[in-house]
Amino acid sequence: MESRDPIVEKVYQTYLDLVGKGKPVRDPREAVRILEDRYKLIVDERVVALTFAAFMNGRPVLFEGPPGTGKTEIGEAILELWSGRKPLVLPCSDNYDEYKVIGDFHPLMAMKKGFNEESFTPRTILAAMILDTGLLVDEIRRSNEEFQNLLLDISDKRRVIVPELRRVFRARGSGFQIIFTSNPEDIAQNDLSDAFLRRVVRVKFTYPPREVEARIIRLRSGDGPSLSRSVESLILEVINELRRTSITHKPGTAEAVLWARMAKSIARLNGRSVVSLEDLAEAALSVLAKRIEDEETVLKVLRGAASLEAY
Numbered sequence: 001m002e003s004r005d006p007i008v009e010k011v012y013q014t015y016l017d018l019v020g021k022g023k024p025v026r027d028p029r030e031a032v033r034i035l036e037d038r039y040k041l042i043v044d045e046r047v048v049a050l051t052f053a054a055f056m057n058g059r060p061v062l063f064e065g066p067p068g069t070g071k072t073e074i075g076e077a078i079l080e081l082w083s084g085r086k087p088l089v090l091p092c093s094d095n096y097d098e099y100k101v102i103g104d105f106h107p108l109m110a111m112k113k114g115f116n117e118e119s120f121t122p123r124t125i126l127a128a129m130i131l132d133t134g135l136l137v138d139e140i141r142r143s144n145e146e147f148q149n150l151l152l153d154i155s156d157k158r159r160v161i162v163p164e165l166r167r168v169f170r171a172r173g174s175g176f177q178i179i180f181t182s183n184p185e186d187i188a189q190n191d192l193s194d195a196f197l198r199r200v201v202r203v204k205f206t207y208p209p210r211e212v213e214a215r216i217i218r219l220r221s222g223d224g225p226s227l228s229r230s231v232e233s234l235i236l237e238v239i240n241e242l243r244r245t246s247i248t249h250k251p252g253t254a255e256a257v258l259w260a261r262m263a264k265s266i267a268r269l270n271g272r273s274v275v276s277l278e279d280l281a282e283a284a285l286s287v288l289a290k291r292i293e294d295e296e297t298v299l300k301v302l303r304g305a306a307s308l309e310a311y
């Protein structure tokens, strides 16, 4: 029997259960349907089509937009549809180097037996390439330029070099694709280099239109006490007003969903079958006000919006 590559063997042992195996979906319209049914994600067909078109041209994609607009979750789901396997995720930090993301050597074993396949542990990027699955590089602006260049080189050439092993690992299929996420408004982070921006296909994320956000809230807020139409439009009104006026904290769709879910849970704990204005206000203070000084703003906006609604 042919003996398998020891590095491939290690990758299979560690990651195969994690990534699973399904059927790739490469038709944007079908993908949009599955994203809603299976992942509870409402995604514009344009986003899926642009991403797939970039993959067909061997280009990585940059999902850029404000916090809580679904960049990470949608990125993971689209990568999974494209390759049929779950993607591997790399949350960025400032101190990454190739040993942390491609593979490293066990120090004691390397001292005893040398820098060889036995002492080598494959890490995320090499694993994604060997498994022919996607790679989600989350919050790319939190990484340094050297790391960004390393990723571009791997993505351009679709191969990884491990000099100590004198080996080159090449992507074998089209499943290995990269999506980066970035939030340009996040403070304390780095700029993306020109070289980086030239190579990636940028897909801009924005807060969804009102009726789409309403659908997302319905899809995501779960069972239990119901949200009346007027409570639902109150949620949207407050969220949008805070996006317009708040300087410190603009709520994303993620927070709109969490607010609705928290209000439902509070209503249930209070023995109610319908979410009341009080349940909504209680949840608002904990979900939308991230600092004590935000509380007053949140309450003011909520009171203002509620007075416009039929209460």
Ligand SMILES: Nc1ncnc2c1ncn2[C@@H]1O[C@H](COP(=O)(O)OP(=O)(O)OP(=O)(O)O)[C@@H](O)[C@H]1O
Pocket: 040, 041, 042, 043, 066, 067, 068, 069, 070, 071, 072, 073, 074, 181, 183, 216, 220, 253, 254, 255, 257, 258
């Ligand atoms: N289009 C969408 N469809 C369904 N849910 C959405 C959508 N956009 C946002 N959400 C909600 O937001 C959550 C996912 O937000 P996610 O963390 O992916 O956003 P993000 O843009 O990556 O935010 P951050 O910049 O903070 O990392 C979901 O769990 C869901 O509740």
Ligand SMILES: [Mg+2]
Pocket: 071, 072, 073, 138, 181
């Ligand atoms: Mg994210």
